[in-house]
Amino acid sequence: MAGVAQANFQTIKAEVNGMVCAFCAQGIEKKMRSLTQTQDVYVDLKNKVVAVQLKDGQKLSLDTVKDLIKDAGYDVTRIETVGDSAQQIRAATRARK
Amino acid sequence: MLRIIMALVLTVQGIAHAGPMGFKDSWMAMGDFGPNWRELWVNYALTPRDAVGGGLLYMRSDDKRKTRTLTEATYTRLLHRWNTRESQANVWLLGGIGGVEGNDFSGSKLMVSPGVQLDYETTRMYVSGMARLYRAYRTHGASGLNHDYASVRAGFSFFEADYDETQPWVIVEARRMRALSDKLEVTPMLRLINKGYFIEAGVNNSRQWRFNFMYVF
Numbered sequence: 001m002a003g004v005a006q007a008n009f010q011t012i013k014a015e016v017n018g019m020v021c022a023f024c025a026q027g028i029e030k031k032m033r034s035l036t037q038t039q040d041v042y043v044d045l046k047n048k049v050v051a052v053q054l055k056d057g058q059k060l061s062l063d064t065v066k067d068l069i070k071d072a073g074y075d076v077t078r079i080e081t082v083g084d085s086a087q088q089i090r091a092a093t094r095a096r097k
Numbered sequence: 098m099l100r101i102i103m104a105l106v107l108t109v110q111g112i113a114h115a116g117p118m119g120f121k122d123s124w125m126a127m128g129d130f131g132p133n134w135r136e137l138w139v140n141y142a143l144t145p146r147d148a149v150g151g152g153l154l155y156m157r158s159d160d161k162r163k164t165r166t167l168t169e170a171t172y173t174r175l176l177h178r179w180n181t182r183e184s185q186a187n188v189w190l191l192g193g194i195g196g197v198e199g200n201d202f203s204g205s206k207l208m209v210s211p212g213v214q215l216d217y218e219t220t221r222m223y224v225s226g227m228a229r230l231y232r233a234y235r236t237h238g239a240s241g242l243n244h245d246y247a248s249v250r251a252g253f254s255f256f257e258a259d260y261d262e263t264q265p266w267v268i269v270e271a272r273r274m275r276a277l278s279d280k281l282e283v284t285p286m287l288r289l290i291n292k293g294y295f296i297e298a299g300v301n302n303s304r305q306w307r308f309n310f311m312y313v314f
Contacts, residue, residue, distance in 0.1 A: 018178070018184075020220050021220070026313060029260075044259075071120060071121040072120040
């Protein structure tokens with residue numbers, strides 16, 4: 001039986017304090033998308049989450065993401081690397097609503 | 098170039114003041130337009146807390162007889178920010194120095210415009226207050242100018258919005274400027290916030306239209 005290959009995503013997921021409006025939070029998305037390592041970005045204003053999906057084989061330190069979010073004017077309270085894509089995190093968030 | 102910018106200012110019309118600068122390395126343009134107050138700022142965020150730029154401000158008295166046109170270099174400093182999970186609060190310092198011209202005096206006077214803005218915002222509620230001095234000092238026998246300005250704003254949103262949705266708000270602003278108007282200008286406005294733009298439009302208690310915008314690029 002042929003198995004379905006499971007994509008192995010690498011996404012940095014951060015919980016961010018101070019994200020109260022989309023216009024203000026656009027800086028986070030722009031900062032993250034400017035990185036060459038970035039494949040996709042998802043900003044979840046309601047749950048205060050920023051997810052940065054990396055391109056295959058790319059590396060990005062958690063501190064870099066943390067510093068960029070700080071430069072955009074916000075505070076990171078929790079940050080981790082997860083195996084879901086930004087799209088999957090978006091879909092899971094929407095399914096919970 | 099200055100004429101082109103002034104023409105742009107004079108064709109549109111009041112400033113939004115949700116946060117008077119963007120994120121580090123970004124440019125922000127802000128406009129505030131109405132018959133008696135037309136303002137356009139552009140600034141560049143050198144750091145997450147400091148922005149420098151330029152601004153043009155046209156002011157007119159209620160009786161339409163007296164006008165002021167200020168061209169200034171500006172400095173904006175985020176003095177302090179409190180980020181919590183559900184809110185953000187800021188203390189901003191604003192500063193400007195430039196030349197002011199008027200139709201009731203000749204030449205240009207040096208004007209300084211230091212100010213402070215406080216704001217607090219959640220996903221559903223917004224309040225802010227701003228005070229700014231607009232002073233040109235007496236020189237060589239010429240009289241000085243005092244057009245000190247203060248405003249308060251409060252508003253709410255009908256619902257929380259996702260990052261990629263447009264969020265409507267109702268905002269009411271009350272503001273006053275010394276020596277050009279004896280009235281307290283009160284303007285209810287509809288604010289639309291999107292990740293790409295920030296606009297406000299309303300009609301004040303003198304039945305004059307207002308339009309504000311902010312754009313980060």
